[in-house]
Amino acid sequence: MIITDVLCPFCGDLCDDIIVEVEGNKIIEVKEACETGVSKMMGHERIAAPMIRENGKLRETTYEEAITKAAEILTNSLRPLMYGWGSTTCEADKKGIELAEEIGAIIDNTTSVCHAPSVLAIQNVGLPSCTLGQIKNRADLIIYWGSNQAEAHPRHMSKYTSFTKGFFTKEGRKGKHVIVFDVRKTTTAEVADDFVQIIPGDDYRVLSALRVILAGAGDVVPSSVGGVPKEKLIEIVDRMKSSRFGVLFFGMGLTQSRGKPYNVANAISLVRELNAHTKFAVMPMRGHFNVTGFNQVCAWSTGFAFAVDFARGKPWYNPGETSTVDVLNRGECDSALIVASDPAAHFPRKSVEHLAKIPLIQIDPCPNLTTELADIVLPAAIAGIEVEGTAYRMDGVPLRLRKLIEPVHLSDEEILSRILSKVREIRGD
Ligand code: SF4
Structure with a gap:
């Protein structure tokens, strides 16, 4: 028996397009899922x-x-x-x-x-967010911060962000700009347009610098913040402001590094302020x-x-x-x-x-x-x-x-x- 439109019960992406073949109360084949999803659905001890x-x-x-x-x-x-x-x-x-x-x-x-720090931050500053469907159909600027979803959520980029085409994103990867902020060059960073390497524990400072530049007070920002040159930060703010629809995904690299809920509140505040210029959303990369x-x-x-x-x-x-x-x-x-x-x-x-x-x-x-x-x-x-x-x-x-x-x-x-x-x-x- 072939069962279509199955949800994969592994990661927070909950992919809903899985095809499963069942024979005699046993799953014998799983299609469309990533290797992690296939492994879970085929069964373990x-x-x-x-x-x-x-x-x-x-x-x-x-x-x-x-x-x-x-x-x-x-x-x-x-x-x-x-x-x-x-x-x-x-x-x-x-x-x-x-x-x-x-x-x-x-x-x-x-x-x-x-993501406890995310919950605490959301209680304080709210969450200007959207659905993954909106991101697929609209986002032309995708930012991953402290999140290596190429390994943690393997289909995230192909199903919802970088490598997918949507109603207003018909050009697919060509029409999108992807930026990864992280402390090391991850697998996700390797397929991004921009990799911004931050000194570990300096996420809060980098987010603050982006907010200050966005507010038009860039003069007070030093020549380098958290290991990122000021020119690069200005370039990113310009790109954020000129995007049609941007999204900032954040993972445990942000929630569990120095600053914890304050990092997340700072990221959410940045996104809230960007909405004075364009449409921007923020979303925690939830695991299970x-x-x-x-x-x-x-x-x-x-x-x-x-x-x-x-x-x-x-x-x-x-x-x-x-x-x-x-x-x-x-x-x-x-x-x-x-x-x-x-x-x-x-x-x-x-x-x-x-x-x-x-x-x-x-x-x-x-x-x-x-x-x-x-x-x-x-x-x-x-x-x-x-x-x-x-x-x-x-x-x-x-x-x-x-x-x-x-x-x-x-x-x-x-x-x-x-x-x-x-x-x-x-x-x-
Ligand atoms: S990305 Fe992979 S593990 Fe996560 S829900 Fe989709 S198929 Fe399952």
């Missing part, structure tokens, strides 16, 4: 069955026993932490938030360690396929986009205090539930050491480093392959993930729902 750790070793068990034990751990915890959520459906995210409220947990997603979706669901259900603490019986939010790495580094939480994420592979050593000390529950389709530390392992169906649901693309457009084959395990949403029911049963609610 799976967690075979629910497991519980006993005497230091994981033994297989039933969902019933693993869910009961998980519910007992969470119910008996004084300070449970629930983390992950970027690679599952909005429906599972919603159920997770309901569970967090029930047990008074801190719930946080991977935004915490990637539904990291944006968790922010949406969390914001409309709690008022905050990530790092929400329910310990007071109502949502409380203070990134730096209620964000996962900070909670772990203070040794504050006494249990953790990880959903569709692998913090053991990505978090600082101190955080992972605390995760290893406390009762740890994992819900994931595939084994990873976090499995090595987990006390309860609950295998899940793969969102967007074995389970349908909603996911938000990096531009905030909600799209429907499709079910391509029958699942061998329960969905994240179903597992969380069963844990929640068991918690309520234990508490006598």
Whole structure:
């Protein structure tokens, strides 16, 4: 069976033109996706069955026993932490938030360690943005700042920016100018028209210089800022002002370098000011396929986009205090539930050491480093392959993930729902 218009559940581009061939409940071919997408959709080693750790070793068990034990751990915890959520459906995210409220947990997603500074900046200065479709059809100036999407979002340039043709961009690559700002010459920089190399940590200064030149006060800008000659900055501002439709994409090179939210607020302010001259938009390059979706669901259900603490019986939010790495580094939480994420592979050593000390529950389709530390392992169906649901693309457009084959395990949403029911049963609610 050939299934068309499939969404790729890997990165924030959520490509929606994938063609999948299924034979006997197995995906045998994936067309149109990049290598990363093909690899995800063709499948990897799976967690075979629910497991519980006993005497230091994981033994297989039933969902019933693993869910009961998980519910007992969470119910008996004084300070449970629930983390992950970027690679599952909005429906599972919603159920997770309901569970967090029930047990008074801190719930946080991977935004915490990637685009949290973007969320903080957007709260302060807004986000003059647009959709990827508008960019494809209109943008003639494309800027990537601290983002190597040739490797992180492999189809981004061919589907939405540099190498695509749209309604008002019929000339394709010839009619577009691409500028990359980064601290090193990345694969993306190699296919750009301009590569602007910045001294690491000087993004804020370079953005400020561009804003000052744009404001007509270039006289006060020194001959070089952040390693970029003043003439080059003037040339870029001229190009920005004379573009028909410009867009500035930024990645973790901007959000996680010195200045963090201030860098992003400065970039957004630059774009806002450019709109006095032409049409300009700004967009964060979001990583996991539904990291944006968790922010949406969390914001409309709690008022905050990530790092929400329910310990007071109502949502409380203070990134730096209620964000996962900070909670772990203070040794504050006494249990953790990880959903569709692998913090053991990505978090600082101190955080992972605390995760290893406390009762740890994992819900994931595939084994990873976090499995090595987990006390309860609950295998899940793969969102967007074995389970349908909603996911938000990096531009905030909600799209429907499709079910391509029958699942061998329960969905994240179903597992969380069963844990929640068991918690309520234990508490006598
Ligand atoms: S660019 Fe991202 S969403 Fe598109 S096919 Fe590749 S991994 Fe999948």
